[in-house]
Amino acid sequence: MIKKNSNYLTIEEVISIPEFQDTSISEDGQRVAYVRKTPDWDNNTYRQHVWVYDGNIDKSYPLTIGKNESLHPRWSPDSQNLAYLSPVGEGNERKKQIFIQTSQDMGAIQISHEEQSVENFKWAPDGKGIFFTANRPETEKMKLRKKLYGEFTNIDQDFHFNTLYYLDIEKGKQKTNTLYNLPKDLYEKNATQDNQKDQKHNEISIPIIDSMDLQIQNYDVSPNGKTVVFITTPTPRMIDLLKKEIYILDLNSKEIEKLETTSHHAQNVMFSHDGSKICYGRYVKEKMFFNNIELEIYDLKSKRVTQPILDIDENVIPVRWIEEGILVIWQEKTNYRMGILSEDGKMTPLVGSNDTVAIHPSITSDGKNVAYIKATSQEAPEIYLNDRCVTELYKYYEGKVKSQKEIIHWTTKDGLKIEGILSKPIDYDSSRTYPLIVVVHGGPIGTSLAIPTMNKYQPIEQFVEKGFIVLEPNYRGSAGYGEAFRKANYRQLGLGDYEDIVSGMDVLIEKGMVSSENVGIVGWSQGGYISAFCATYSNRFKAISVGAGISNWMTYYVNTDITHFTRFYLGKTPWEDEEIYRKTSPMTYINNASTPTLIQHGEKDSRVPVPNAYELYRGLKDVGVETKLVIFKGMEHGSDKPGIHRVILKQNLDWFSHYILGEPADESRSY
Structure with missing residues (x-):
């Protein structure tokens, strides 16, 4: 007869354990924003909410609760504001928009009003604006086709590309204040009119790469805010993810240059701390899922390409380039590691050795503070600020x-x-x-x-x-x-x-x-x-x-x-x-x-x-x-x-x- 123990977690308890995602550390190193995903049993869905751990008061608190969800938190360069995405609208019309929270005591304000969902955003280095990607609004030709014939798809022909936008924060706030002071019928009318204006490049959110029929997969903004580097694929199809190219955009002249480096680009392009170089992941050999991805560094002035020499037989993924080097993550058997990699290949480990899974790191520009999610064979995944655990997921296992x-x-x-x-x-x-x-x-x-x-x-x-x-x-x-x-x-x-x-x-x-x-x-x-x-x-x-x-x-x-x-x-x-x-x-x-x-x-x-x-x-x-x-x-x-x-x-x-x-x-x- 098999002995049973009734103190193991039940199926329902396992599903109810929160899942942590996507850390973001403030530049002053005092606060960590992260996403906490939990089940909403009554509505049979999962809810994502941004939480903030504030080291000044040694306390965590949520920015949203219930059906009002939030995700993808990012601190402003001066650590004063926290931006995040939150779905707006009802049912199938819900679209993710950008919100900004200025303090715990004040409510968040919506600053984007896009026709399509915002999928990714980054603060401008001066903190006055936000860059983001979103699908382009539906064309008049496509709207007419649907009206005349109904919906159908020409396989490998009908592509809905995204593009990169710039949003002026103050103008976004003004727009929100104007709309929310109107009665509902006028609010909806003005919102519709503004969406139509957005398609014609109004002054609130401006498409800055609107002339290319390419899908933007990843991008970064130079430290001086004058240049954007971005990775594209020829279509949004999964099958084209191995056909990536890198481009540089001068935001003043609007000139776009394709970098002639290698056809093996993989992911995560970013500028160096001084903006003189970029790095990205690339396939070492042919573009195959099972081949290693290594770091490549491209000098924007000399056009010279180098690869730091690493004794790591695994994919090495760049996260952020600070003065001390590049924050990278990699896997070693059943462990996930992270460290600071110098251009000459010297690695400075940041977390643990064996029996450690460290993921989703974020680091301050001075390299003195880092946030991440860590788990071991004995400890459930928790949020860490440097070497200190700041969440309490372990309580779900107490008595079990x-x-x-x-x-x-x-x-x-x-x-x-x-x-x-x-x-x-x-x-x-x-x-x-x-x-x-x-x-x-x-x-x-x-x-x-x-x-x-x-x-x-x-x-x-x-x-x-x-x-x-x-x-x-x-x-x-x-x-x-x-x-x-x-x-x-x-x-x-x-x-x-x-x-x-x-x-x-x-x-x-x-x-x-x-x-x-x-x-x-x-x-x-x-x-x-x-x-x-x-x-x-x-x-x-x-x-x-x-x-x-x-x-x-x-x-x-x-x-x-x-x-x-x-x-x-x-x-x-x-x-x-x-x-x-x-x-x-x-x-x-x-x-x-x-x-x-x-x-x-x-x-x-x-x-x-x-x-x-x-x-x-x-x-x-x-x-x-x-x-x-x-x-x-x-x-x-x-x-x-x-x-x-x-x-x-x-x-x-x-x-x-x-x-x-x-x-x-x-x-x-x-x-």
């Missing part, structure tokens, strides 16, 4: 038992060294044999981390409470283990993944920890694909759950919004090499299937389109395998509703409890 997490290692038959996270019950008994659940992360360039569980797709803590032990393998292709490991699944999808997983299972079985007769596997996205592959390729599992998984690479290739992903990993198109598409597809082995399989999928998933779910379901049904298909209405590749997360977790827990532990199926349940 957490699974014991450890990192284990094994070697595959083809010589790859694999790591995995093993979660065991608090009362683990080494003399016993346990049932096992394998939880497979997505990506494949993802990583399972040894931090307290906040997983909203696989009920890890509840599995452990039931008496399972849980293995989360960082299979070939996972991030954090170097470029060669990330590309080790090239033309080995499914087959290599299977070897990584079963070899880890075999180690636990050989040690007497796990019963070979009681093993299940569950995953979402790429993890769902690996679970689907195991469902048809193998009979080693007693129960399987496939979440948003690929079942047929051919079906996937012609339907997904990231077609290039398939070409990169399988090497060729299906028209060039049908055999590799067959060999790596779960459907190829459908006649071998024998394991009860739960399939969960979003109705509107464009990343892994829903035909993949129907194809696997029909195949399993036809060969007589017990299966259940759940389609979540309106859901894309992942859910943004706590209620959906709740039922996904409950269905997975019940599926494995029934088919592995032998618990009776409760047909009376509403899900």
